Amino acid sequence: MGNQHTSKPVRRVAVIGAGVMGAGIAAQAANAGADVLLLDIPPRDVAPDAPAAERNAIAAGAVERMLKAGAAGAFMDTTVAERVQVGNTEDDLYRLKEADWIVEVVVERLDVKQDLYRRIEAVRAPDAIVSSNTSTIPLATLMEGMPQSLREHFVVTHFFNPPRYMRLLELVSSEDARPEVAERVRSFIDHGMGKTVIHCNDRPGFIANRLGVYWMQVALQEAIAMGLSVEDADAVMQVCGFPKTGIFGLWDLVGIDLMPEVTASLARLLEEDDPFQAYVGAVPVIEHMLARGWYGRKGRVLQGFYRQFTDSDGRKQREVLDLVALEHRAPGPVTLQSAGLKSGQISELLASDDQGGLYAWRVLSRVLDYATRLMPDVADAIDAIDAAMRLGYNWRFGPFELLDRIGVSAFAARVQDEGRSLSTFVRNASGQPCYKNAEQLDWQGQYRPISRDAGIIDWQSIVARPAIHAFERSVLRELDQDIWCLEFSHKVNALSSVLLDEIETALAEAIAADKGLVLYSASGIFAAGADLKEFVAMTTQDGAIDRYIRRGQQLFMAIRQAPVPVVAAVAGKALGGGLELMFHCHALQVHAESQLGLVENSVGIVPGWGGCRELLARSAERFGGSEAIQHTFTLISEASVTASALQARQRGLLRDSDGISMNRDRLLSDALALCRQLRDAPEYRQPTLSALQHYVPAKPLAVEGYQAVLEQRLLDLLNLASEPGWFDRFADHERRCNLALLQYPESVQRMQALLETGRPLRN
Incomplete structure (x- = not known):
């Protein structure tokens, strides 16, 4: 060779x-x-x-x-x-x-x-x-x-x-x-x-399936043995931090016919005394379902523990299997009080004296005990097992993280009280937590460093350090001696007046300290645009909307003109004003699975913080001036949201020079490297955009109602790009367009409808 x-x-x-x-x-x-x-x-x-x-x-x-x-x-x-x-x-x-x-x-x-x-x-x-x-x-x-x-x-x-x-x-x-x-x-x-x-080590089922299939069998069989309903059992499993499907919903998703095959295959490869073997026998409920062709969420008949169908009126319906009668029925309420706890309230759940608390213990005590017995057979470190279960089975917590939430000493005492033996891992742990600081316990009871691949920033260690400035909706942190990070710390990260103030303050502090700045959110939403509730309230205050729009425009231009590099590290959704914020950064690093879009049209306005202008510029670069206005009009009028960063690049929302991180774990490190690169390159201080001229105006669409008004206003705005020198005046045009649209009651009605129902209203 x-x-x-x-x-x-x-x-x-x-x-x-x-x-x-x-x-x-x-x-x-x-x-x-x-x-x-x-x-x-x-x-x-x-x-x-x-x-x-x-x-x-x-x-x-x-x-x-x-x-x-x-x-x-x-x-x-x-x-x-x-x-x-x-x-x-x-x-x-x-x-x-x-x-x-x-x-x-x-x-x-x-x-x-x-x-x-x-x-x-x-x-x-x-x-x-x-x-x-x-x-x-x-x-x-x-x-x-x-x-x-x-x-x-x-x-x-x-x-x-x-x-x-x-x-x-x-x-x-x-x-x-x-x-x-x-x-x-x-x-x-x-x-x-x-x-x-x-x-992973070369063992049957490796990590995730070895433990995941065991959990699925234990959770199903213990629920049946205790006489729990499907609804109650699934709710209890969700409290434990297991997937939102619950255990029975997950069986349906995997396939009722497939699970016995996978279980039997693993059982053949495992030793006879492996705890897995206690749950490989035939389950009468499963045999009954297989005999009737109830295979779960597959094929044309979506029928398993849950049955999904369309009734004679065309409405989607859902039924659930009665585990005693073995017939489907209408879903019933969750009857166990402990099942109403929030996900992750493990200690409260196990302290409950109802059937839910007992069921949770019967499942968790066996699954966590099994996980500890797999060390070091399937993997050399407990964080590998935890990561495998979080990522492979969508557990909120890995088994050793669950063990820490229960308490290793409390877990061991309860297991021993039931007359069961402790695993070598639990015995050697001697009551110590599985994780302490930046170390993890090995199977011999010794703490070892948690190793990380090069290029992956440990965000938790960043968070653990004292913040430079803790605001109400964001936190300014140090990534390294030259680069700071402003973390948007709320779940949705709407660009309210408060958050705009915080961005302005963080930018001023970074400039004063001569630090590069990375904008980032660890949640599933980078930024979701304007705070709609606040925006609606402003429509009743004289001049408030005008001041709010001007404020955002001025702040975003300050970001563009900043003498230090500003990089957006984007994961998840960046919608409306969130995308406009991205457009004004000196560089972008975007996770591949991010969803981007200018969605203002769905609430009756147009992008007002530079979004129309910036998308026109990007469209011209990718498609040429003759197509840019029509392309921009289509994306904005349809409130289109991309399904990936690659699609965003194809549609012109991202430039070829914008970075895309395929691995979410590497996003922040990639953004840090990009920010450092800009800091070392003096040309970043003068970001430029292509001059835009000789556009072919777009044509209106044949629509009715307020949507026709909205689209015509948008077309009139975008067609200004065909005039010489349009670029420098365009921010004022965007502001005036929105002020005019907000004179129509339908625009506010759209916003209120979205706030009340969560769905956009088009009329």
Whole structure:
């Protein structure tokens, strides 16, 4: 075999298996910028000499289905599909010689996989990586009888479904594999595909499925044994911090038919004395459901523990399974008082003397005990197990974090009071917390540093340090000696007068201290535009709206003209004024899954803090002056929100120079590096925009009611961009346009409707 270069990046990926998982992995690799080859078997009824289009129908069909799902599906933008080529495993296996990484995503049968590996080995490039997406079969079993050359380049890369949105990737290597092999694929999956890569030991089910399937079995069987209703059990599990689906809803989501197969597969691979074996027996309720074809949320009949259907009047209805009568019925109320606690109130829940408190203990005591017994068998550190469960099963807290919320001493005492033995981990812990400061407990009872990959900032350690300035709605923090961070600290981060004041103060302090400034939010919303409740109140105050609009315009221009670099680190939603704030920063670093849009039209106004002007500028750069006005009008009038940062770039909301972080964990570090780069480059002090002229005016749409008025006003505003020198005067035009629109009662009605119902009103 040729020499392997650790620096060689993964640029070409081949995926074999075009089912839901394989196609999703192929799409995410394409989202990452790789050229992708997607292969599957030819359809059974297609002759060997049939045209390629017929032979490749399975893989081509998978791509077509993903395209139909749009940018919210597997592809972050439909243009990404251009990077995916299709083929079949009989005619096109030779094309694997071009791949840097070959991913096997075929049926969970050892004979099928090993036959495929032998065929891959005959054609792959000497340094090509081969991996399996297996969820249950150990790597050592997969490599039995395989040549040494393949062993040296083989790892397990276990994705979770859907591959675009689930952040966990379990990576398993072996002593045979060259060290650089795991590092090359890990780097691409981390930086390119945006996954949190957890290194696992080569054990059945690895981490997440080993513990997650056990939890699903325990929670279901204990609820049935205690005679709880589906509603009560699901509510209690939500209090524990488990997914909003609850346990029965999750069974439906995974598949009632699939769960027994996965459980049995794991049980066959585990030792006879493993606690997992106590919950692998047949469950009469499940057998009853399988006999009737109640498989959960799959197929045409959405019927499992919950039944979803459309009634004769076209209304969507939902029923729930009575676990005694085994018939579906109308949903009932949650009857347990403890089930009404808030998510995360673990101590209060376990202290409750009702059935909910007892059920929670019966589940948590077994699941957490099992998690501690998996150390160090499945992973070398408890934070790896916690991260796997948070990211792979959407637990709010990992098992060791849950243990700390209960208290290790309290947990151990209650387990012993019931006559059960303690795991080695709990015994060695001696009542100490699992996490203390920046350290974690190992299975021998010693504290070890929590290791982090290079380029990932520990936000919690930043938060733990004294703040430079703690405001009401934001906090000014130090990222390093030259760069500060203004964290928007509320859930929605509406740009109220209070928050605008805080941004202005933070900017002034950063300028005075000669520090770069990063704007950031750790929540799912970067900034959601103007505070609508405050805005509506201002409409009754003489001159208040005029002052508010001017205030935002002046502040945003102050950001643009600041003598220190200002960078927006954006994750989640940036809507309306939040996007306008981004537009005025010197540079942008945006998480790939962010949703961006100028949505003011949905509340009866137009963007007033420079959004129209800035989107016109970006549209002109991307599409040319002849199309910029029409493109800008379409995005604003439709209150369009992008499904990803890649789509935002295609639509002109982001420039090619704006940074996109695929991995959410790396966003802040990437923004910090960008801010430091601007600080070191004197040209950042004079950010420029292209001069805009010679526009072709847009045409009005045939609509009725207030929407017609709104769109005509927007068109009149945007068409001013075809006049010489428009750019410098445009802020005043935006302000006047909004003041005129607010004279119509329908504009305020739209705002009030959104506040009351959460849904925009278009009339």
